[in-house]
Every structure is written in structure tokens, then in C-alpha cells.
Amino acid sequence: MDNALAFVKGRMWTELYILFRIQVAIVREQWMWIFVMATIFPLTTLLSMKFMYGVTSEQIMVNVIVGNIVFAIIMMGFNALGTEISWQKHAGYFTFYSSLPISKAVFVVTQLARGLMTTLPSVIIMAFIGQFAYGIHLHYEWGLIPVFLLAVLSMVGVGAGIGFWSPDHQMTNMLVQGLMMFVGFLSPVMMEASQLPPVLRYIGYIFPTTYSASALRELLTKGWTEAVTIDVIILIAFLIFSFAVISRMISWRAAE
Amino acid sequence: MELIEIDQVNKVYKKGKKQANIDISFSIREGEILGLLGPNGAGKSTLIKQIVGLLAPTSGEVRYKGTNVLKQAKKVASEFGYYAQEPHALGALTAKEALLFTGILRGLAKKEAEKQTMGLLERFSMADLAGRPLKKLSGGQKRMIGIGTTIIGDSRVLVLDEPTNELDPLNRRLVWDIIVEQNRKGATIILVTHNVLEAERVVDRVAFINHARLLEIDSVPHLKQRVDGRLKLELTAVEGEAGYLMRRFEEWGDIQQTGENRLRLLIDKNRASSLLDWMVHTSDLPIDEYAMLPPNLEDVYLYIDGQKEKFAEERAANAIEDAEKVGSYVG
Secondary structure, three states: OHHHHHHHHOHHHHHHHHHHHHHHHHHHHHHHHHHHHHHHHHHHHHHHHHHHHOOOOHHHHHHHHHHHHHHHHHHHHHHHHHHHHHHHHHHOHHHHHHOOOOOHHHHHHHHHHHHHHHHHHHHHHHHHHHHHHHOOOOOOOOOHHHHHHHHHHHHHHHHHHHHHHOOOHHHHHHHHHHHHHHHHHHOOOOOOHHHOOHHHHHHHOOOHHHHHHHHHHHHHHOOOOHHHHHHHHHHHHHHHHHHHHHHHHOOOOOOO | OEEEEEEEEEEEEOOOOEEEEEEEEEEEEOOOEEEEEOOOOOOHHHHHHHHOOOOOOOEEEEEEOOEEHHHOHHHHHHHEEEEOOOOOOOOOOEHHHHHHHHHHHOOOOHHHHHHHHHHHHHHOOOHHHOOOEHHHOOHHHHHHHHHHHHHOOOOOEEEEEOOOOOOOHHHHHHHHHHHHHHHHOOOEEEEEEOOHHHHOOOOOEEEEEEOOEEEEEEEHHHHHHHOOOEEEEEEEEOOOOHHHHHHHHHHHOEEEEOOOOEEEEEEEHHHHHHHHHHHHHOOOOOEEEEEEEOOOHHHHHHHHHHHHHHHHHHHHHHHHHHHHHHHHHHO
16 A cells, blocks of 8 residues: 555656657558548548538537537547557567556546547547537537546557557457447447437447437537436446456566 | 575566466576577577566565565666667667767766766767757667667676677777676676677676577586587588588587588597598598587577477476387287
8 A cells, every 4th residue: 555655756757658659650650641530531521521411400410519529539549549559569669568567547638638638639630620510509618528538548448448458459440430420420429428329329338339329419519418428427437447447458468 | 795686587478378487597697797598589689678677477486685575666677777689669769869968867966977978989989969859870870879778877787688699899899898897896697698709808707598588597617617528629511511421420429500501519538539530531521611610609599499409308208208108018
């Protein structure tokens, strides 16, 4: 107990800071690619939906904008991060980190932080461009910040979990691509749950994106309601669950 | 004093399909440089991953200062520097950042980490490349930074898996010098290498591993005594005549083909002068050039490996013979 306390007081912050700086260096090196990846796909779906359907009701437009914000999260936090972690795992990169006297939990937190760094810009871009493209007014408030963070981190957790679990790189690639399309278009992300057939609606409950989209829709139109609180609690549970699962999956020192 | 004990370590991969280590037991003494030698796929890297606690043995255990490494993972990680063969995980960082950050993660204060970082960059003649990302450095330069990240922090034990691979002769020599320096500062060093001849100059003891088993472990002079009664004749055959020459020399000792036209004969010392005499008086030997040399560590390895193979073959042949005898009695 004393050791754990001493670690939290001193060494943990050093590890967190240095490992975070390593993640910043990785993002710094790839920022152009991240920007393009984070923007182009969700932006394409956002604009194509505008061209296809035009501006109908404000609620549908909010669904489309929120859907594309969440789609950007899926694209970067789930697809890109999952694929990259899987690649690093199979290239043997984690051998280096696990041979150092650092905490696995701190390492996992910094991997999630990288997911956050690469995903958050696209979320902000989508929110502003979406509003501009459809000419509607969205309700912004401080509550959006924790919801954005939870929406990103819960999905980043799933992406990182798949990356760390990955039995081989090709399989991970296929899995994240397939899941990305399914979650993006056949779960309550671009539309509300009531518009989906019952089977898909029930399947949608197992994805954190369902609760992220629901909370964002509510917040951007009505503000912080009881429904948002429930979604936030579920997202926190997803985050804790995915952190625990990743911590078990990551190939670290044999004894841990 | 025994620092690390490897006690009947077995490692089985792929649900029992591949045995990477079989019943390996030996100790590593504090302050020594131990060479772990053997061909590709012999089980060396698997063994050192178990020594540093990254892999758990299927059975048996590795002890550091008397305690199982798996029960003191954090301590082992903080006292061991491990240079793996895997590509460098810090490719996005600059050379300076990679060294500095690793030093801090190994527990150095920032000032000391900076001092050691600059010292290493100078030592590697890479001070002008300090700000360049590792991805933009040459393969050899990346390797040197990798070695730097292993030795920064003055670990008590250094485990180096093929540290001189892909290095030019100058950098190879520098790495051997650094290994000796670290050892003089008190580090115990476990060195995995193919480069038997270069390792011979620095190692105190050698463990030979092949086919997942420990073949032999001893000091270099003791090992050399095994083949000390023999000399080595290196022969270069005339183009296309290596096979013929091999048959002609078979009766003189153990002969092996070491290259397209190159042969190596290990011969008893007391027969060497007769052999040279025979060579001088036999005019039809298709030889371009030859040299008689004392044995080195590589010869010791080939000798030991050959002896074990011969033993295994004899054992298999005896088993077949026994089975045939049993068959004939039954029949």
C-alpha cells in the first residue's frame, strides 16, 4: 500500500509525462496523415447526405451531424488506433516498453491519450463544419467537453483493446473495417434507435457509440438532461471496462 | 557469486508443437560476460526473454539473486537493460529524445539523463544528428541508438541480443569496447551473438545452445582445451574440386566444407607434420592455397555441435539396431 502511494506521489507522474511525450512525438510525426484521415471520410459522408437528402427537419440534420462526429471517433479512435496498435504489437514494439521499469497501467493510459489526441480534432471539425453545412444552430455548453472526452475515450478503449488482442494483423484489419461500417451505419449512430429494426437496435446496445450519439444529440439540441446523465454513466462504465480488458490483454512482463 | 540461476527451464510454444528450450540449467556469475552462442532458431532469444522476465518458462524457473524473476518483475526491469532484436519502438522520436526519455524512464534524474545522453551521442559520433528522428537515420545509426537506450542508466545486468548485427566494422568495434567498459564498471553481461570470433575477445565464459538444449558451458580457455590437441587446416580448392579434395583429406581428420571452394580440416597435432609432408609430395591435389592455424572459439563450437550430433546419430542408429534385434527375436 505504501509502495503504491509512493508511486502515485512521485514516479507515476514522471512515467506519465515521459510516455505522454513519446505519444505526442508519434502524433507530431503523423499529424498531416491524421488530419486527412480524421476529416475526409466523415466529411464525405456528411456532405453526401446533404446532397442526397437536402436540409429537411432540424432533428434529422442534428442526427446527421452527430452521426458524423461519432463516425469520426470510430474512424480515428477505433479503426486507426486499433490497426496501429495491432501493427506495433506484431512488430514487437511493446517488448521495448515492457522491458523498462514502467507501470503497465500508465502505459495504457498514454495509449488512450494518443487516441484522444488524434480523434478530438476531427470531432471539433465535424461539429463546426456540420453546423455550417446545414445552416442550423446547435446548442453548445460546457457539458459537451466531458461528453466529447468520454465519447472518444470509450471508443478508443475498444480500438486499443482490439489492437492489443489482435492474433494477427490481417485479421485485425478486417475486423476493424467490418465493425466500423456496421457500427457507423447499422447501429443508432446516424439515426435514432427507433428507426432501426429491433435486432439491430438490441445489438446497438453493446456499442459505446450508441450512448455517445444519444448523449450528443440530446446535448446539442436540448442541453444536459437526465438521459444525458444516464448515457454518461454508461460511457464511464465502458471506459472502465475497456481499461480493465486492455490491461489484461496487453503482452507485458510475464508475471503481470 | 551466482547472480542469475537458470534452473531446468523448458519452454514449449504453439500448444506443445515447438520446444524452444529443453531442460536448460546453468548459472551466470556476478560481473562476468557470458556469451550465448548458437545458430538461428537454437532457442537463445527465447531463453533470454525468460531471463529478463518477459516470457514465463513452461516449467523450471529463472532466479535473480535467489528469487524467481517472475516474482520481482519490476526490480528485474529496473536492474536489467535489455537490447532486443525487435525494431526500435521509438522511431518517431529524435535520437536525443530516445536516449533522454529512456534514461528518465530507467530512473535517472533529468540532469543525469541529459549528461549521459550527450555523452553517448558524442561517443557514437552522432552529436550532430541529435535532433534527427530515428526513422531518418541509417540502419546502423538506429542500432547504435538502440544500444544507447539499453546502456543508459548503468543497469546492473545487460542482456544484449545480437548487438552487432548490421553494424559496420568501426561501430562493431565500438560496441565491443562499450561492452567491456560497462563490464569494468560492474555490469554483468549476457551476450547473444553469431559473431563467435569477435565475441571470443570479450567473453569470460560461453554457453553453446543448439536444438533447444544447452550443449556446453565453460570458460573460453577450458573450451579451447577440448580441441587443443588439434590444429586447423584451412584449404581453398581449385574451382569445382572441393568434393574431390574432401574425399582425399577424409582419412586425416574431421573435414567440413565451409564455403563453395573452402574446406576446413581438424587434425591431431601429432599428425600435422605427416600431413604437410604428404601434401608436399602429392602433386595431384587441386589446392589453390592453404593455412595451418590454432583452433578458435568457432572451431570449438563446431566441434562440440558435431560431437553431440554424432552422439545423437549413434543413439538413433543403436535404437534402430535394437529394434531390429527385437524384431528378429519376435519373428
